[in-house]
Amino acid sequence: MTFDAFDLHRDILGAVAHHGFETPTPIQEKAIPAILTGSDLLGLAQTGTGKTAAFVLPIIHRLMKGRCRTPRALVLAPTRELAAQINDAVRSLGKGTGLRSAVIYGGVGMSPQTEALGRGVDILVACPGRLLDHLSQKNVDFSRLETLVIDEADRMFDMGFLPDIRRIARHLPVKRQTLLFSATMPADIRGLADDMLHDAVTVQIGHTKPIDTVSHALYPVEHHLKTALLRDLLAATDTDSVLVFTRTKHRAERVARQLSHAGFRAVSLQGNLSQSRREKAIEGFRSGSYQILVATDIAARGIDVSAISHVINFDMPDTVDAYTHRIGRTGRAEKTGDAFTFITRDDAAMIGAIEQVLGERLVRKTLPGFDYEKPNDAPAQGVNPHQRQQQRGARPRKGGRQERSF
Numbered sequence: 001m002t003f004d005a006f007d008l009h010r011d012i013l014g015a016v017a018h019h020g021f022e023t024p025t026p027i028q029e030k031a032i033p034a035i036l037t038g039s040d041l042l043g044l045a046q047t048g049t050g051k052t053a054a055f056v057l058p059i060i061h062r063l064m065k066g067r068c069r070t071p072r073a074l075v076l077a078p079t080r081e082l083a084a085q086i087n088d089a090v091r092s093l094g095k096g097t098g099l100r101s102a103v104i105y106g107g108v109g110m111s112p113q114t115e116a117l118g119r120g121v122d123i124l125v126a127c128p129g130r131l132l133d134h135l136s137q138k139n140v141d142f143s144r145l146e147t148l149v150i151d152e153a154d155r156m157f158d159m160g161f162l163p164d165i166r167r168i169a170r171h172l173p174v175k176r177q178t179l180l181f182s183a184t185m186p187a188d189i190r191g192l193a194d195d196m197l198h199d200a201v202t203v204q205i206g207h208t209k210p211i212d213t214v215s216h217a218l219y220p221v222e223h224h225l226k227t228a229l230l231r232d233l234l235a236a237t238d239t240d241s242v243l244v245f246t247r248t249k250h251r252a253e254r255v256a257r258q259l260s261h262a263g264f265r266a267v268s269l270q271g272n273l274s275q276s277r278r279e280k281a282i283e284g285f286r287s288g289s290y291q292i293l294v295a296t297d298i299a300a301r302g303i304d305v306s307a308i309s310h311v312i313n314f315d316m317p318d319t320v321d322a323y324t325h326r327i328g329r330t331g332r333a334e335k336t337g338d339a340f341t342f343i344t345r346d347d348a349a350m351i352g353a354i355e356q357v358l359g360e361r362l363v364r365k366t367l368p369g370f371d372y373e374k375p376n377d378a379p380a381q382g383v384n385p386h387q388r389q390q391q392r393g394a395r396p397r398k399g400g401r402q403e404r405s406f
Contacts, residue, residue, distance in 0.1 A: 006032050008061050011096045016057070019092065025050035030203040032058050035179060040200035042193055043181040049205055052089050055149050055179050059123065060094045062146070069100070069120025070141045074172070075149040076128055076165060078156045079298070080105040080275065081282060086151065087125040099123060106130040107275035114139050128156070128164035135171055142172050150196075153182040153189050155325075159298060162192060169196065183325060214311075214327050214337045216362045218351065221342050224376045226314060227255060229342065231262050232370050233312075234292070240309035241285065243329050244294040247315040255314060256294040266292035269299045297322055300329070313341040320353050 001024060003016050024032070027045045034041050035058035045051045059073045066072075075090075077083040087103035094101070102116040105127040113130075117139050124140070134140050148169070156162060178196050182189050193200070221229050234242065246252040249270030256268035267281045267290040278299075284290040286305050293300075297317070308330045317323045323341075330337025341362075343351060355361055366372070 001029060003057075006036065006057070008057060009064055009097070011064075012057060012060055012093065015093045015095050021053070025054075027051050027203060027205045028054040028057075030205070031055065034201040034203065035059070035177075036061065038062075038177055040177060040197040041179045042197055042200045042202045043179065044185060044202070044204040045181065045183065051181050052086055052151075053093065055151075055181070056086070056089050056093050059147055059149070060090070060097060060099060063099055063122050064097055067098075067122075068144055069122070070144050071121055071124040072144055073123045073147040073149070074142065074145055075123070075125045075151060076131070076156070076168070077125060077151050078127070078159050078161060080107060080127060080278070082152065083125050083127050090123050090125065094123075101125065104130050104134060106133075107278075110134070110137075128161045128168060131168060132164055135168070145172050145176055147177040147179065148172060148196075149179045149181070150192075151181050153180050153192065154184045154186065155298075157186065157188050157192075162188060165192070166195075183328075214330055214339050216327070216339050216341070216358070217365050218341050218343050218362050219365055219367070221344065221372065222376070223344055225372065225374060226342050227258055228374075229367060229370060230255070230312065230314060231259065231264075233340065233367055234259070234264060236367060237310070239291070241288070241305060241307050242292045242310045242312060243300065243305075243308050243326075244292060244312045244314050245300065245317070245326050246294060246296060247318075249296050249299070251315070252294045252296055252299070256292070259292055259294070264292055265290050266294060269293055269295040271296070271299060297326070300326075305329075309337055311337065311339045313339070316341060316343060316347040316350050318350075320350075320357050323350075323354050324357075 002022060003013060003024060008016075027043060027049045031041060031043055031051070031054040035055060043051060043054065055075075063072055075083075075086055077086055083103050083105050087101055090099075090101040099122040100120060101123040102113070102121040103125040104113040104117075106129055110130075110133065113134065114137075117124075117134065131140075150156065150165060156165060178198075178200075180193050180197060219229065219233070230244070244255065246255055249272055252268045252270040253272065256266045259266035267284060269278060269281050273281065281290070281293065285293040294314075311327050311330045313323070313326060317326060327337075327339040330339065351362070
């Protein structure tokens with residue numbers, strides 16, 4: 001099947017071809033025809049499945065039939081980064097169509113956003129909190145809205161945005177098309193879908209179980225040795241771009257700083273950063289200026305970097321769904337990836353839950369030459385990666401032998 005089968009406008013097909021897209025992904029193959037008919041849609045799909053284009057392409061096609069400069073499509077996203085990336089997709093896939101888009105989110109001034117809204121937009125991409133600010137100031141008119149998209153609804157719930165979404169919905173026409181996308185379907189999201197969708201088409205792609213292009217490995221380690229193990233594991237492993245997850249923003253900042261001091265090109269992404277520093281970190285990671293990005297779950301939401309070769313869970317995630325979201329950052333676009341998870345004695349229950357979803361026991365590994373017996377009162381010194389380079393020939397690429405357990 002090709003994109004020609006959807007009978008999209010020739011300008012859209014030209015943009016698709018320009019980006020090198022030839023075959024629709026499963027979510028695109030199933031969702032695009034349903035959206036083109038005007039149906040509501042519930043899309044259950046993981047990160048990296050092509051769901052952004054799955055709603056952007058048919059929305060652009062439908063909006064080309066008329067012109068007005070008040071928003072006719074609204075896309076709600078949980079984070080600034082995801083909102084910006086969706087807007088980039090709208091602009092690139094809609095190039096030559098004459099449609100205007102704008103993105104609004106917090107952390108920056110409202111005036112440029114107000115001016116953009118005043119000039120007129122067809123597609124508005126927004127984070128809920130900042131959109132409510134504009135609505136309170138009557139900066140945006142949704143009287144002609146045709147389509148509402150709620151992207152990554154499960155993360156909206158995690159971040160406490162569901163009440164905001166319901167408030168926003170009260171400003172929208174009752175008669176509209178609503179598209180809701182989520183990687184998981186907890187009870188609260190099911191309730192939101194029941195309230196906002198009518199006779200919806202359900203499209204489910206790879207729900208819950210992580211993608212099978214990712215290789216999983218667990219590294220048992222004591223808490224106080226995690227940073228040293230991370231440094232040595234990175235030095236011993238052939239990697240492209242590496243995304244490291246920590247549980248807290250302070251730990252993300254600390255780990256990135258320690259990796260930088262050890263000679264790695266590392267940067268953190270966490271809630272204490274200004275918007276300009278966040279954008280600089282993401283762009284540096286995307287361009288390769290930084291090889292390693294250390295982030296929290298919320299801060300990393302919406303990052304779209306296709307060449308991530310490794311995801312390392314410095315801290316075990318709190319839920320199986322969070323594990324799925326994290327490792328969905330690697331193994332994209334038919335590439336393979338590796339997911340390494342540091343585990344302690346406290347993580348036994350979560351390990352069991354993850355293994356149950358995967359349907360297999362995850363391999364436990366150790367890193368050859370690493371001192372796992374170092375006491376807690378001794379400084380955990382890692383090895384400089386440049387020193388490690390001289391010894392790399394004796395090391396396995398995937399980072400260690402089997403098997404160590406608590």
